Amino acid sequence: PSIEDLAKKVDGLSLDALADKYPACHPEINPLDLYRAHLANVLEPITGVDPKLIYTNLQWTSSLDKGDLALPTASLRLKGAKYDQLAKEWAEKFPENDAIYEKPVVSGIHMSFFYRSVPLVSSVIPLVREKGAEYGRNPYHGLRDPKDPSKGKKNMIVEFSSPNIAKPFHAGHLRSTIIGGFLANLYEGAGWNVRRINYLGDWxxxxxxxxxxxxxxxxxxxxxxxxxxxxxxxxxxxxxxxxxxxxxxxxxxxxxxxxxxxxxxxxxxxxxxxxxxxxxRDPDALAMWKRFRDLSIVRYKETYARLNIRFDEYSGESQVSEDEMDKIGDEMVAKGICKEDKGAQLVDFSALVPGKEGKRLEKPIVRKKDGTALYLTRDISELLNRDKKYNFDHMIYVVASAQDLHLKQLFKIIELLGHKEIADKCQHINFGLVLGMSTRRGTVKFLDDILRDVADKMHETMRKNETKYNQVADPAGTADTLGISSVMVQDMSGKRINNYTFNMEAMTSFEGDTGPYLQYAHARVSSIRRKANLSDEDLASADLSLLTEPHAVNIVRMLAQWPDQVQNTLKTLEPTTVLTYLFKMTHALSSSYDHLQVVGSERELMKARMALYDAAHTVLGNGMRLLGLSPVER
Ligand code: ARG
Structure with missing residues (x-):
């Protein structure tokens, strides 16, 4: 059945009615919203608690053996309640034969809920098939008014990569590029209007x-x-x-x-x-500088394309107007934000911001004594300018944590200038260092050199298996894609703030949670489809109730989580949230193959299992593309 049919059947409610009853409830794109809504509906008369409160307090479990959703009764904050007692009572009153839930399991104050497999399997797989590349996207999150799409989308600016012309594109720029590209994809998928800006160091x-x-x-x-x-x-x-x-x-x-x-x-x-x-603005001097800049951008664009990244704008320090900086400089003097010190202008935060914070912000210079502006001065002007130009609702700066202080100073100055509302819309997304990064050819760390080295390494590995090597149509291209995946997955594996060591051996291995392994897992599901040789109609007409094995049901339980995983990622803003989910999925897939043979099974079973693996293929691909990877089919 479709999710809509299921909602009618279990609650007698239309999706619109559910959406009105619960906050951000969109079962047509997120099956778990239906499961949460139904659970809140069932628990409403049993508990006498506001179903909205239940809806928003349902939690994920850490692993499937602990259930699909959990309710820690204490999270409801009921006056004078004995929470373990309540959990027991409520579980006893829970209907024996609910359409989509088994009877809850209680441990202490926790109630754990397990989905019944038949309705789950037969609604989630068709939803994934219907949505395809859209599964996991959420058009509502970025709407100005979720109830009225005609009011338009919110504007997001993601500023990232931002290398310096004539200097190496170092690990910090690589991380900014990977993380920024991912965040831009994430918000775009969540219905925001995203503008990608590269703020070049070019002045x-x-x-x-x-x-x-x-x-x-x-x-x-x-x-x-x-x-x-x-x-x-x-x-x-x-x-x-x-x-x-x-x-x-x-x-x-x-x-x-x-x-x-x-x-x-x-x-x-x-x-x-x-x-x-x-x-x-001497014309000859500017013309030469502009040529350097333009030619560099052409090259950057080629490299960004390999990483599936594009920018809407190549801005840069050069684009900040001297006149505007002069004006803001005067305003800062008039408002007592900066003061003269040996001919230079500086911001003495300790005199402007009380307590420790003022000391921590130090005393940055905003005008040198020869009158020239600095990095910070340009950022102040650029930020105010972007606010005027783009009317953004939120702006993210993806910059190394080495510049934490710089961005704090920037946001605080904007606030002191009387624009707290602008400062509040800005967010610094920081990240740690990459240690031990150098190329095999030498010491210079240009991104292209790194990507070439990693691709060579992947190519070597691929050559070791001659039969398989000969089946790949474009080995050099595949080696390049695998190399890029290696670098990106290693970069995104830990939390952003952690430093990590660039390790060519580890990242290019097919063992462990690496880029090549993720690509292998994706290619493997692809190859099953090729071997099974079934049409889309075959899969659409499959009898999904044949999927009864725990391995099959567990994969579907994970597929059902994908839209929620994306919503959670919008909170953590960590690529590792997505990656952890994808690796769990690949492990579940790899341990399922022996139990869920496709080719060689009886035809109806073959169709059902293929529909399952095809849905897994879709979700793996969606997750990989969200991260900026190019999934390979072979
Ligand atoms: N180009 C700078 C660097 O390489 C990074 C720019 C970060 N963005 C900003 N608005 N300051 O260090």
Missing amino acids: GKQYGLLALSYVKYGDEDQLQKDPINHLFHLYVRISAEMAAEKDDITKRKEAGEDVSALEANSLDEQARQYFKKMTD
Whole structure:
């Protein structure tokens, strides 16, 4: 039956009536909403408790042997109640032959509820088939008014990746890219209007220095062919020169020499002057800088595409208007937020924010004594500008925890400027370090090099099994996808805030909870479908009540959880929430194969089991795509 039929049958209620009765109740996209609503309906007369209270206090269990849903009676906060007593009483009064629940099991104050398998299996598999790629998505979460879609979606900005031109795309940028891409997918799937912004590090004196280097050593051909590496090498070369020059000047100074001429002509001073030309919008200086930027973006885009990531906007520090920064600077002075200190302007938080917090926020500079703005100054202006431009409801900055203080300072300054409501819409999503990351070829940590190394490693592994290797149509492409999955899954396995060690051996292994293993599990369900050679009509007409084995029912119980898992992920904002679920699913699948043979079984049984595995294939694929992975079929 459809979920709708089931609702009518068990409660005599339409889905609309259920949606009116319970908060955020949408059984047509989330089967557990029906299960919760029904349970609250049944418990209402038994307990005399407001069914909404029951509905919102039903919990997940930690594993299927503990039931599908649980009610810790104490969570209802009833005055003077003996909770263990209540649990026992209520369980006794629970109907013997409820349509979708077994009789509850009680342990202490906990009531555990188990689904009956036939209605579960015969409603969840068709729902997964009907929704397909949409299963797990929730169009309601991001609506301005969940009751009235015509009022539109809420606006979300996810700012992520944000590498610095001419500098290595390091592990921090990789993590920001992976986590940010995932969060953008998550909110889009939850019905938000998501804007993906890449805020490039593309401004400052170092881009003056880079231009000098290009004039001296640049090579047009190389710039076209490989802008990222060429610019990096130019930058490294001139930085070394500048460092040597500084050393020399210091030594001469110490020896009593007059170094003023040397200083006036130094690379540092030339870079400063060149950057000044850029801020004064000198056309030639800007044209060269823009070429570096544009060529770099072309390359970044290619790499992002391999990671299934795109941006709506390549913004960057260069895009922040000097005029606006001047205005905000004046406003900060007028409001007493910043004060002069040896010619520079700084924000002394200890004088503005009481107690420990004020001390912790330190004393950042927002204007150097030569009048130039800084990273923080640009962020302040950019944030206020985004608020005007995009009217966002929420904005997420995906930036390493090394910048915790920077973002706290930013949000606090916005608040002190009188925009608490804007600061409250902003959220810093931080993450820990990647340790021990270097490539086999050398020390520079460009993302492309890392992805190439991991793909090579996967290719080596694939070659070890010649027969299977020969069955893969595009081995190099598959090796690349597996390599990327390896890196991404390792990155998303722990909580974001934890550091982890980049371990090529571990991440590329087919054993353990790795990217290759997840891909293998997905390809394996795919291959069953190919071997079974059944049509969609065959699967749609399968008699699902034949799925009685515990292995089959347990897989369906997990499939039913997927929309809830996504809702929970919207609370944790942790990729590992999804990954943990997917690995549980792959384990359940792998231990089921011996019990649920498809090919070789009698035809009706074959159809039913195939429908089950096909639904599992859909959910695994949906979860992997949410994480930004490209599921492989072979
Ligand atoms: N480009 C910066 C870096 O590499 C990250 C930018 C983070 N975003 C921001 N709005 N500050 O460190």
